[in-house]
Amino acid sequence: MQKSLHIDPDKCTGCLQCELACSHVNEGVFNPAKSRIKVFNFHDQGRMVPYTCTQCDEAWCMQACPVDAITLDAETGAKVVSDALCVGCKVCTIACPFGTVNYNASTGKVIKCDLCGGDPECAKACPTAAITYVDANWTGLDRMRQWAAKTDAGAQAEA
């Protein structure tokens, strides 16, 4: 059974431990600015929302990459950027309708969540279980997927 990140914003306290863990494992330093998961703080509503790539089936980023630098990890379902192949053209950053692929100017490559190869650090670091890594059919990702389908320029026709 494939797993995915399940995010429950009601449990999030906005501590950013997920961003710390993500930047640590991916960049080797504690640097929330380079985290693949971001917590949005809606201050005047008292609402904190962690947000990252859902590894959507449509894989806009992967489809749009002109040099095959984003590939599917068959085991985890993650769409993974190869630093060796990415040329930094940024097409994926505008193609992803969820805004979860970012350009990292200091490396000249793009960055996105790769599920840490199947053991996501953000979920492990979350002190309140607002981020968990669970069986995919548990995640209620439907909401996100509906959103994805609406963005689809026609892909609801089964491929």
Next chain:
Amino acid sequence: MQHVIVGAGPAGVVAAETLRKGDRAADIVLIGDEPEPPYSRMAIPYVLEGMIEQSGTYLRKAQGHYEDLGIQYRQGRAEALAAADGTLTLEGGEAVSYDRLLIATGATPLSPPVPGLDLPGVHNCWTLADCREIAALLGDDANVVLIGAGFIGCIIMEALAKRCGTLSVVEMEDRMVSRMMDATAGGMLERWCAAKDIRVLTSARVTAIEAAKGAGGDKAVVLDSGERLDAHLVVLAVGVAPNIGFLEGSGIRTDHGVLVNEHLESSAAGVFAAGDVAQGLDFSTGEYSVHAIQPTATEHGRIAALNMLGRRAHYKGSLNMNVLATVGLVSSSFGSWEGVAGGDSGVAVDEDAFKYLRLEFEGDHLVGALGLGLTDHVGVIRGLIQNRTALAEWKEKLLENPHRVMEAYVAHSQT
């Protein structure tokens, strides 16, 4: 079933792969007209810059990718099409018959109407072959004149600037990248380039390129102002046009490109078109336009292939969008970035910091955007536009501070 795809760019390759995924048995022929494996023109600037090898531009990296999928990849250039009897004729006279044809022939660079284009050291920057020629002429002492500061001109500017003596850019329009930037953004870009010692001349027209040996090069680019720019190398980047010449007499309806319907099918049954050559539905305007961009090419390729397989996939139209780095300054544009009648704009400008964001609304929907210096979460602009998200109270917030666009998106998608 015999599927023929003419053109081996991203649209053609994605179509071939989609066909194979949908039909294990079909014959799939992919025809390219260059002597390399299918590659991405988008990546050429990075070869020129020396960041990647030529193989880094290849659309698929795995050895034997096409063979393994049973896709016959071959060289050839379309010369004529007889849609009535399902035959494509290649240069040299070979006839290729098909049950379904995908026209994915892309585009060809335009030439400015001036004398001297045939001089040595005057090149387009369109193919890997062009790239090799240009690279051979670059060097610390080379004076380079780039004609055209559109998308392609800008994207190769960094590579040229890094590997030449002086770089001058001549642009006919009153600003850089006029097709994806307004005057504010174009002006900032021009100042940015100037700060990097790149001379940009806008509203300037080239009248001729002349052979003229001198200290500054072996030719001169003559401008309508009378000024002469000495050059060792002249790079042309004045735009491209869809490759539809071979369709003359085929009866297939064309305008700027091949006109296609919501199934990406042309006026001839069984003949489809995708990518830079196709003039398809524009999401923003509801009209038919050529969107020569990577995401449209791959979407077209996929949807066209689904229809070639007989699955009636509808295409909702492509959103015109672009992202570009001009000597390091990232710009992006989406949809109706120039705004729509009766719409509202949310604008943030910081000239000194080279930061700019302009959001365009129709009612409480986002319909277009233009950004400079924006690298985080830009894709949500596409999402919000293409979902026609009703922004409700967030519209006011975005008019006040357009940079809260990601928050607006998260607020709407994570409720």
Next chain:
Amino acid sequence: MAWARNVLRVNLTEGTCKNEPLNMDWAQKYLGQRGLATKYLVEETDPKVDPLSPDNKMIMTTGPLTGTCASTAGRYSVVTKGALTGAIACSNSGGFFGNEMKNAGYDMIIFEGRAPEPVYLLVENENARLIDASEYWGKSVWDTEEGIKAKHQDPLIRVASIGVAGEKGVKFACVVNDMHRAAGRSGVGTVMGSKNLKAVAIRGTLGVSVEDVGAFMQATADGKQTLADNPVTGQGLPAFGTQVLMNVINEVGALPTRNHRDVQFDGAKNISAEAMAEPRADGKPNLVTNAACFGCTIACGRISTVERTHYTVAERPQYQIASGGLEYEAAWALGAATGVDDLDALTFANFICNEQGIDPISFGATVGAAMELYEEGAIGDEQTGGLEVRFGSAEALTQLAEQCGQGEGFGAEVGLGSKLLCEKYGKPELSMSVKGQEFPAYDSRGIQGMGLAYATANRGACHLRAYTVSSEILGVPEKTDPHVTEGKAGLVKAFQDATSAVDSTGLCVFTTFAWSLDDIAPQVNAACEGDWTAERLLEVGERIWNLERQYNTAAGFTGKDDTLPARLLKDAAKTGPAEGLTNGLDKMLPEYYEVRGWTADGVPSNETVERLAL
């Protein structure tokens, strides 16, 4: 590693921003944040300086752990000579500003001089510049923060700013970051205002690294587990926040009420954590959620709303939002100290304190003093502009909050702080303060050790210099009897030294409900160069305490200033378990000097100075 090894020195007079290397010898002796910045201040300024003169300096400082994944490691402090006290001031804040400063590559930012015109500092990693702040001068913290983020087109810029109160010289103005986290006490915002510095805006994207990553991840993971397993940090604080204390402290008869006339407040239950969770008429409680500061796995912060029909906000939609809600100290000062038990009025007053950058403790306590002045007839409508400043008046509280926030009307006089206000109207004995700073929320008649902690706290009356409440009431790390003076000298010293060390790490002192220095040392040791044991941290803490004391001595403070208002020493508690008790400071203080190794006048002896290598 851990330290960025970099100081940004901003000369406001000259308009210059320069980088310099951090003094690593001092870092090894004073660790960071509170200790290290105090060392810089001591070395660079004259302790006799007028706090509001350009010759005073203001240092924003992180600790070595700030910006790492250690739990709570987002703290920064503002160190300067306090405007309220004239003593060393070190005010610590959470939120996200400290992390941003470290990520921009700075251990500290030293502000010198005074800008000729209002400015703000914008720091984007190595790029730091002063920018004209005229468009923000006269604006609130909230508007300034939003304005700067919009102007510089980056929602992730973190801003620390002063409100109008700090501009107008309210003595207990604070520096507020992230809308509602504050370096709150001693008037550090007043100093910032005197420098014509409206805000510091930072975006840092460089990253923070540590010395031994493997050991650090293990030590911090252990630390987080300990916090999660502890009933206070794992359950009490996340669920109820610091407000968990309101009913507890009231029950033990140590809740100072109506300017310390009483030690129990009959309205306590109406302003407690439990009350905040109670659904109101609209079906929703005051409390919206708990919220964490950077990296904090406790998340004690409160996010609250004022009921929309409440008189304070009914006509003002801008306050019909969720924002930083009542923490215990604020709830006490705005409520018990003034006799007001209207939870919405308190929440609103707290919003105003955040919005305009005033310390709710000193503000509420001073309003309490003003109420007593009013009821005693020392001031009247002539001074208050017709406002009836009586105990229990929510109207008086909220109006004075708005006036004080703007530095106008009678609110401007409240903004003097209770000491100057009460002196001005001939009743100095009504100021419930030490060294000019108002008490926080624990009555030292019912918690004896706190009397000594207050009397000797280097920044004036403060609960965060030695929180013996932890031992005397909560039994952490071990229970002591709150009604006796025996053993309290040693207890206070131990708490003072340990807290000084914790305040120098970048961690939050609330971790010490669960962590001892034995839990903290491995985290510091893994992050920093050098060998950091619990013993060494304690020694660093003691060194810092003595350095602060030396500064105050040089500033003119003597043992005579280590005292409490007569009300606490002479008027016995009237009710509750501590009924009949006064604070026995005279029994504790000499012993304290002795265990400190200070002279009978309260000056660190030569021996002590030498032992601590000061």
